[in-house]
Amino acid sequence: MYYRRKIDDYLSNWKADLAHKPLIVKGARQIGKTESIMHFAKANYENVVYINFALEKKFSQILADGYDVASVIKNISLADPSINFLPNKTVIIFDEIQENPDVATTLKSFKIDGNYDVICSGSMLGINYKKIHSNSVGHKTDYEMYSMDFEEFLWAKGYKQEQIDSILSHMVELKPFNDNELAVFKSLFLDYCVLGGMPDVVKLYIETGTFSGTLDVQEQIRLDYEEDVRKYAEGLDQTKIISVYRSVPAQLAKENKKFQFNKISKNARSREYTGCIEWLIDAGVITECNCLQYPELPLKGNIEESKYKLYYPDTGLLVSALDAEAQEDLRVNKNLGVYKGALYENFVAEAFVKQGLGIFYYKKENSTLEEDFFVRTQNNLIPVEVKSNSDQSKSLSSLIKNENYSDISYGIKLGDFNVGNANNIYTFPYFCAFKMKEYLTQSEKSPTSKR
Template sequence: MYFKRKIDDFLLNWKEDISHKPLIIKGARQIGKTESILHFAGNVYANVVYINFVLDKRFRAIVSDGYDVDTVIKNISLVDPNLKFVPGETVIIFDEIQEYPDVATCLKSFNIDRRFDIICSGSMLGINYKKIHSNSVGNKTDYEMYSMDFEEFLWAKGYTQKHIDDILRHMTELKPFNETELNVYKALFLDYCVLGGMPDVIRGYIETGTFSGSTAVQEQIRLDYEEDVRKYAEGLDQAKIISVYRSVPSQLAKENKKFQFNKIDKNARSREYTGCIEWLIDAGVIIECQCLGYPELPLKGNVDEGKFKLYYPDTGLLISALDEEAQEDLRVNKNLGVYKGALYENFVAEAFIKQKLGLFYYKKENSTLEEDFFVRSKSELLPVEVKSNNARSKSLSSLIKNENYSDIKNGIKLGDFNVGYVNNIYTFPYFCAFMIKAFVKKLD
């Protein structure tokens, strides 16, 4: 069973561009990169040459005596003489290139030669990406992939583009969902939160109609991530990296969700862990939300480097990392209000990063003024508040009303609401988070 993914359209557009360059697809393990690449390649090319540098180490010397196209093709053919190379009809897929980053040096030759298309990928590509980038700068196109988002989950469940467009229409026209629409999408959203977006987890759910086995798959993925730390984290304290990864759920359970090193170890210092966090971000297994120095535009360059929040880029994996009692409450009672709203907040962070939106928050020193996220339109900054209850949005209202925050005119509130607009605050149900970028674009 192949699930339609957003990368499908990207790959087709890349192929149709007559000046397309070799493509590098980055992303964490088991999010469906290889499956999507091979599905696309099998439908578009007469010849597919697939090389996995983890599964077949014989190919780890194909550029040892030269980076020009003919030498590389010759060496690949020496390893496997059954592979065919037909100019204009062949794509060469280099998978798991973090195991052999030197192969990226030949991308320039393929880009100039243009007889064969090249797609590179790797589960831990981010770790060696600086070297790969330096070897191929100006001769590649990059694409960052994540696990399935809520829109892709809806596709997997049989919903069409018409349904997606209708959700956006409700948001832009400020038209409340009817009771049936609201109940159906809320139930789907809760299922997606518990499952997350890992294709193997979604596949089991679609095939059986149950959550049976999903926890085991999620736990194995988290264990695989920790095994990657032991395999790829060179020159860093591997135990510290794993401790940071494991501490994210408990850090999010705090009232103050700012990441605190002393919650890992009372004697921990930031300088001891900074490289560990960067490693996990590069590996694609955590995402960082930066703290704004002041809530104004521009966002980049306006951050307090010493303050940040960390999230899992897949809420299903986060839930699988919780204690058994909390997991049971979530899976049986669908009570996402546990952990002080951390799960809703993580879902929104996940939805934003999958829309290629930056992650920023704000907390004023010595004040209760705090905002979960921010997005920007062409002309204004919109604070986004994630509500796990029906309490008033004091911070959101303060940011909008205070003349000192001149870039802020409106705000967005996500919660157990219907669509509305009151006092310059747009309210949307949680499940609309995946359409925030499209909504803001419509505002422009």
């Protein structure tokens, strides 16, 4: 069974645009890229040409005579005479292009030719783009895909769009959820935290109605990621890259205010790991949260290069990396224990990234003033605090009240509580994080908004 993904609407709009360019769908391994592309292609084209460079080595030489369309099609036909090319009725899918990254150089020719739609897909593209002779700049469109977000998970569970959109309505209208709504969405959210959004994991959970077998799938995905390090990390210390990847869950559990290399090895220094973190980010298997120098706009030009936190882009994979006792508590008892703050913080980071929101945090040296995340609208910088308990939000209040931080007029707190508003702090349940971008857009436009 195919589960609806957000890329579905994107692909439909892409095809409907008469000026559309060849498309490259990027993202980490096993997030559902190929399945979504093939589902779309079969439903919208009379003829589908699918080439997988990882599985079909016979296509490895299709660029031997150059990057023009005629030469590429000739060499594809030589490799497999059964393939047909019907002008204006064909989509060509180049999959696993990390194995043959120069294929991206043909996209300019395909765009100019205009007879065939082209969709490329692959993992590790952040790494392998560096090997491409010409990136066909201006003649292609890139789409970044992720594992399923909470909304896609709810679609897979059978929830209707109006039910999901009601979450946003509660946020915008500052209307508390009733007890039944709150209980249902919290339960679904906890399941999603444990499972994450890897399609194979979600499918197994839905088909069986239990968590049985899902941990095995998650562990295999993590092992596959580590195998990618051994396969693709050239010129870098592969052991150190894997050490960084494995260190993230423990460092999050300790709520470190920056990633600490001495937690990997007692005498480790950042300079020894130059390139390792960039490699993992480019590969799409970790996410970097930058520390702001000051809690003010702009964001991207206001970061401390040496301070950052690292997250897993899929919270389910983070959960699967925890110790056996934590697995038991999470999957059977729904007790988050010592990892509660780490999991929720990772989920919020994941949700923000999947919405296209940058992730930034702040920690003032020699002070208790700190904030988990910052997001922005056109006119405001909004601190976002992720609470694993009911303690007061002292830093959030300080940022809002401090006249030196003129970009901040209100804050948001995500936690295990209902919708509320007090002292310019807007509180929402954790599960609302996936609607944050829409909420910010609507609240900014609202004529009755107090912001």
